Structures are given as structure tokens and as C-alpha cells.
Amino acid sequence: MFRSAIWLALTLVSLSVADMTSAQDLVLSNATIIDGTGAPPRAGVSIIIRNGKIAEIAEGARTGDTTIDLKGRFVLPGLIDAHTHILSADAAERALLSGVTTARVPGDRYLRGMGTRDLIRGGHVRGPELLCAGGIVRPVLGEFFILPFPEFGRYLNERLSGSENVSAVVRALLDRGVDLIKVGASERAGLATTDPRRQELTEEEIEAAVREAATEGKFVAAHAHAEVGAEGAVRAGVRSIEHGTYMNDRTLALMKEKGTYLVPTLAIMSPLGDPRTDDANDIALRIRTWHMQTALREVVKKAHRMGIAIAASTDGSYGDGNDTARVRLQHDMEELVSIGMTPLEAITAATATGADLLGISDRTGRISVGLEADLIVLDRDPLKDFRVIYEPLVIVNNGEVVLNRYYPNPYDER
Numbered sequence: 001m002f003r004s005a006i007w008l009a010l011t012l013v014s015l016s017v018a019d020m021t022s023a024q025d026l027v028l029s030n031a032t033i034i035d036g037t038g039a040p041p042r043a044g045v046s047i048i049i050r051n052g053k054i055a056e057i058a059e060g061a062r063t064g065d066t067t068i069d070l071k072g073r074f075v076l077p078g079l080i081d082a083h084t085h086i087l088s089a090d091a092a093e094r095a096l097l098s099g100v101t102t103a104r105v106p107g108d109r110y111l112r113g114m115g116t117r118d119l120i121r122g123g124h125v126r127g128p129e130l131l132c133a134g135g136i137v138r139p140v141l142g143e144f145f146i147l148p149f150p151e152f153g154r155y156l157n158e159r160l161s162g163s164e165n166v167s168a169v170v171r172a173l174l175d176r177g178v179d180l181i182k183v184g185a186s187e188r189a190g191l192a193t194t195d196p197r198r199q200e201l202t203e204e205e206i207e208a209a210v211r212e213a214a215t216e217g218k219f220v221a222a223h224a225h226a227e228v229g230a231e232g233a234v235r236a237g238v239r240s241i242e243h244g245t246y247m248n249d250r251t252l253a254l255m256k257e258k259g260t261y262l263v264p265t266l267a268i269m270s271p272l273g274d275p276r277t278d279d280a281n282d283i284a285l286r287i288r289t290w291h292m293q294t295a296l297r298e299v300v301k302k303a304h305r306m307g308i309a310i311a312a313s314t315d316g317s318y319g320d321g322n323d324t325a326r327v328r329l330q331h332d333m334e335e336l337v338s339i340g341m342t343p344l345e346a347i348t349a350a351t352a353t354g355a356d357l358l359g360i361s362d363r364t365g366r367i368s369v370g371l372e373a374d375l376i377v378l379d380r381d382p383l384k385d386f387r388v389i390y391e392p393l394v395i396v397n398n399g400e401v402v403l404n405r406y407y408p409n410p411y412d413e414r
């Protein structure tokens with residue numbers, strides 16, 4: 001009697017749990033899946049979404065509590081922008097509504113990206129999941145780095161150098177809760193007085209940063225245009241090279257050997273990235289872009305031929321009216337196709353490769369059972385008409401439909 005009472009109680013509990021979960025089912029029915037792995041499209045399947053995750057991928061049409069009958073339309077993983085500077089709630093929402101469900105923010109001002117990340121995590125703001133580096137660790141930190149870290153006030157007047165000092169700055173960032181570390185291995189491109197071919201932190205200093213970050217299982221991304229800066233950073237064990245404009249073949253070979261990712265930020269180097277304003281720094285950058293873009297395209301072509309993992313990114317802000325605000329991840333995907341990727345490879349660069357780079361492929365970046373339901377729906381086959389990627393009809397973020405501009409087309413039935 002006692003036993004059967006327990007059995008009955010357990011049955012009731014499991015029944016009610018089953019009822020609750022099925023009550024939350026969202027089904028994308030009759031879809032064609034491009035799963036992010038590079039596998040060919042798979043038609044005639046349904047994605048069953050429960051508790052924010054992909055619960056099942058079933059053959060044929062299915063129904064749930066909410067069913068979207070896609071009539072064969074294409075479902076891709078939500079896009080991953082591997083290098084963006086989303087620093088506000090507005091920008092985060094704009095990124096999400098362009099199809100980006102995850103983004104890495106390597107470089108911050110006044111920790112605004114971190115604040116935006118935490119507002120999204122707290123459910124106060126709609127946006128992609130953000131992984132943030134805080135400010136960039138480089139010889140000249142700048143006021144926007146130092147203001148939230150007044151203990152480093154001396155670096156307003158001094159250059160940051162020496163492995164111990166670099167480690168201390170990295171430690172402070174880790175203690176503040178960053179998701180990764182970004183170091184400057186060569187100077188910035190976008191200022192009239194800087195030279196992108198000049199090295200910043202030394203190999204030893206970057207090695208110290210990599211070691212410190214590793215104590216918390218965090219990766220280091222290196223901003224590097226310069227030949228020597230990039231090579232030192234790769235040898236020092238960074239996870240990724242950002243830009244990589246003037247990298248030589250030896251560095252590329254080393255990246256291949258060590259599994260270092262390349263985040264080339266091609267779109268921002270295109271005429272699209274040309275600043276609108278006429279201030280001196282913007283003009284300097286615009287003129288440089290004419291040289292840098294050509295050099296970078298050659299590097300990316302080689303890297304792709306060598307099989308180096310390349311992740312798509314904007315290096316843009318998704319902001320309102322500033323220089324880089326116009327770039328969307330789709331622009332970079334199209335640039336990657338123009339340097340020799342197939343459309344399918346460019347989709348992988350903007351999904352699975354991004355997740356691998358960020359170390360979160362156990363959660364997102366592919367369409368696979370158990371992963372977060374981060375998905376976008378496209379009207380047509382992007383392998384035949386790539387520009388359809390610019391217009392996601394439905395965007396699902398952690399199982400929540402954040403955009404739905406899809407309606408059954410009466411012509412579908414004919």
C-alpha cells in the first residue's frame with residue numbers, strides 16, 4: 001500500500017511535469033535545416049523546442065502548442081558575431097533583430113558592453129548572449145579603460161609594460177567577471193597617429209596574459225594587424241587573431257598547427273566601413289583601408305585554402321549613426337564568399353565556427369538536440385540565393401520567438 005502510494009505520487013508528478021513541458025512546445029514544422037556543421041540541407045523535418053532548447057528533430061510535419069508551418073522554408077542556427085562592439089541596450093536589440101543570437105565583445109568602453117551583457121542576462125533587455133572582454137589590454141589603456149579601474153590610474157601617464165603588470169591588469173578584468181581577455185598585439189588602424197604595422201605588447205607579455213586568463217579557463221583574443229605582432233601572439237598561445245592584415249605565411253602555418261582562429265573582420269575593411277565624417281582620424285582610416293583591405297583579402301584567401309578556422313564578424317557597433325554602425329554580419333558572410341568560401345562554408349563561419357571559437361559549442365552554434373534553440377528562418381535556399389540571409393523572417397533566441405514576420409503565403413498552396 002505504502003509502495004503503491006509512492007508509485008502513484010511519482011506518476012502524478014511525472015504526468016504533471018510532462019503536461020507542463022508539452023504546454024511550452026514550440027514547433028517549427030516542415031522545415032529545411034542547414035545545421036551549421038557544413039552538412040547539406042535536410043528537408044522535411046520539424047524542430048521541437050522545449051524549455052529554450054532543441055528537444056527533438058523529427059521527420060515530417062509535427063504540431064505543438066505553438067506551431068509555425070514553414071512549408072519547406074530554411075532554418076539556420078542563430079548567427080554568431082565573433083567580433084562586435086555592442087555597448088548599449090539599443091545596439092543589442094538591433095543585433096538580435098538582424099539574426100545575431102550570440103556575440104563576442106572584444107573591447108569595451110567604460111565597461112558598457114559588460115553592463116549591457118548583464119542587463120540581457122537579467123532579462124531586462126532583449127539582445128544576443130554577449131561574451132565580453134572589458135577594455136583592451138595594451139600599452140596605452142586610455143581613460144575609457146581606466147575609469148572603472150582607478151587602481152590603474154598611473155597608466156593614464158605611463159605605458160603598461162612588463163609581464164607582471166600585464167598579469168595584474170588581466171587579473172583585475174577577470175575579477176570583474178569578463179568572459180575573455182583581449183590584448184593589443186599591434187597598433188590600431190583607425191587613428192592618424194598610430195601605425196597598424198607596429199607591435200604593441202610583446203610575446204612575453206601576451207604569454208603572461210594567456211597564463212593568467214587560463215587560471216579561470218578564459219581565452220585571449222589578440223588584435224593584430226602587424227606581421228611581428230601577430231606572430232608573437234600566436235606563439236604566445238592566443239585563441240584568435242583579430243584582423244591579421246599583414247600576417248605572413250609563417251604565421252599562418254603556425255596558426256594552422258596550433259589551431260588558432262582567424263577573425264578577419266573583412267566587412268569593416270570594405271568601403272562599407274568607410275566612416276561618414278570628415279574628421280582627420282576618419283580620413284586617415286579611409287585612406288588606409290584602400291591598402292589594408294587588399295592585403296587582408298589575400299591573407300584570408302590563403303588562410304581559407306590552408307584550412308584555418310575563420311569566424312565571421314562585423315567589428316561594428318550596431319549603434320545609431322556612428323562610423324561602424326552600418327555593418328551587419330551578413331555583409332561579412334558575403335565578403336567571405338567573395339574570397340572563396342562556398343555559401344555553406346560562410347554559414348558555418350557565422351555559426352558553428354563562432355561557437356567553437358567562443359568555447360560554447362556545447363550550448364549553441366548548431367542545430368542539434370540539446371542545444372539552445374537559437375534559430376533563424378529564411379524564405380529561400382541561401383545556397384542558391386545567398387542574399388536571402390539579409391532577411392531573417394523568424395528569429396528564435398533561447399526558444400523565444402523574438403521576431404516573426406512570416407505568414408503562410410497563399411501561393412505556397414498552389
Ligand SMILES: [Zn+2]
Nearest residue numbers: 083106107315
Ligand atoms: Zn574591434
